[in-house]
Amino acid sequence: MTPTLKLAWQSLLNRKITALLTVLAIAISVTLLLGVEKIRTETKRSFLSTLSGTDLVIGARTGPVQLMLYSVFRMGNATNNIDWKSYQHLQQHPLVKWTIPLSLGDSHQGFRVLGTDQGYFTHYQYGDHQPLKIRQGKVFADIFDAVIGADVAKKLGYSVGESIVLAHGAGKTSFMKHSDKPFTVVGILAPTGTPVDQTIHVSLAGIEAIHLGWENGVPAMGKPRVTAEQARQQALEPKTITAALVGLKSKIATFRLQREINEYKDEPLTAVLPGVALAELWSLLSVAEHALLIISAFVVATGLIGMLTSILMSLNERRREMAILRSVGARPVHIFSLMMTEAGLLATIGCTLGVSLLYLLMLITQPIISNYYGVALAITPLTHYEWLLILIIISSALLMGLIPAWRAYKNSLADGMTIRV
Template structure:
């Protein structure tokens, strides 16, 4: 009878307590690998919040600031861009498409984005995925609004719901464009990006709600009705930023330098991929903290296994003595206990990996809808296999301590136990 067979028989003999420890370690493995997979895929998703966009252009400021307000809708621009400047740059021979962005208004804490139909045609996120509608369609009328999935979920909006846009940001703004209500005509599918928390209207609509406003205040005695607005020239005078897609990536740096040296007004063009990597680097301590927490959970599971083996060792001293009496050497006893610990750890890892993939398979959509993290089922990376190897090695080391103690027991010590 081999030592491995003996270890398996010992496991079955004490399956109740060891099963609880197996579940504990397997959940630790799920947490360790799950945190690493979520961290890795969140980083990939973050880095591709906007994809297939070659340049983002805004008023001259910092690279991170421009990225935050144009893509993540956080903060405000230092200045706006003249519409004529946008048109001139968009007509450059190297530009394939452009998306104008106008920010500054909100609805119950959610940002309102003014843009053109090009936003739905050319904006990409993730693995070059297009925006798609769960209900309705893109805006067509002047007072149509398309809302993100999170806006619809939190506010309970459906197609046809009425929306009142407020001037500026804030949940309780008193400066509302309540004389020009909007109607929801489309609800976007969840993307896991800031688009989910955005209300999207046309640039003409942004102009329409501000025709009788000046410096953030509605002009007294000059109220313009929605019907009157329809007959007005609603070409924007300025926008907040714009995105560019180029005919060739080779012209990216040439056009970036050209925009940064634009003489008509101070502008800045950034490469979104580089800016996203720089921004993620600022939050690297968060992923380190998450990994440290999950590693501590695994350590606590292994220590629990060690405590269980040590506590059961006293009860098994007669068993060890009997094994010695039939010819087992001290090294055999040491190996047996290490194998038992290793067996529990390996089974725990296998169970943990299985549970993790089941969660990713059946709860992936729910996790994306609730937390904005898209989980893609793929094979474990080299680093994750290394993590598993470290867990297995820790389990084997946990069996070394009780194994060494059993190694030190003498045959007479085991036989003299009083029952």
């Protein structure tokens, strides 16, 4: 430790209450800035990796963002459905490798119900091409089997073998329930950090079965209810579906098939590239993203201004200290260096404490954020950009330290040993 650094450290210890408050102010501002940056980058990564390995998302004619919202994020409802014959035509297309039908419209205690087929568990991927995994049980095989996401199981306390009743509509409260045809939970998916965790998966035949005898979203008046056993005896091929995920044999054919679907003559359809649509959807959130960063930057600036104020307020009290240093051989430049070192120490300690506090908070809040918001907040080392932010904060502290350092330098020249107290 150099003499100047040692002297600066001793000086801060002599003013430990003021120094501690200054360090805490800087630490909290650094924690907020880096925390916002971490959450922003992790949320964006989780958001953009919600769906991977899928080449096209197909739905009725609508905007790309709306199609992604209801088909992938289970938010909102489709303006129209896809005719089952159109889906079969797509399924048999020579360029198509696999398809996953999606049927939405029902719920269970606020969680969306998705009707699909077993190909969903084979071809659906998220993150870095990670497949879905069954944590307990198995995929559905019977008409009235259900596979639930990790969040559904955790929040509702469900386990394999549980009996559940689906409700018509997507609201948290519904008075139109399919209580005559309960489903049995046969599988629970492993956590994915995506909307899959908050979804109840059933077969397309199951969706058709619970709506037998229904008209315009309500049971048909004057007609007897179709029992579960009667439903099993009927043809349960769907008439329409909400959307479809498509994987192609060759990536080169993506734009060709997209254009072909968008120009489909039998009914108006929309085909979107998931990556492009997700990026467009995220861009809509960029205003809030930038606003958070700006607010965090102002908080950091406030912490540094507090440091500057603290040092400036102590200058008058420390004029005798500076005079004594001059008397033992310190030159004005040494006084200048001392003040700059103090500013650098305060900023460095504050940043170190801020980073430590950030990782402590991440350890505590990681399961909470994953549970309530579906964002997998990975605890990773600081990125180059985050190190750059810390370097900018310390550099800004040193720049602000120039003001009290220059004043101390001038005072030491003017006072010498003639200071009046």
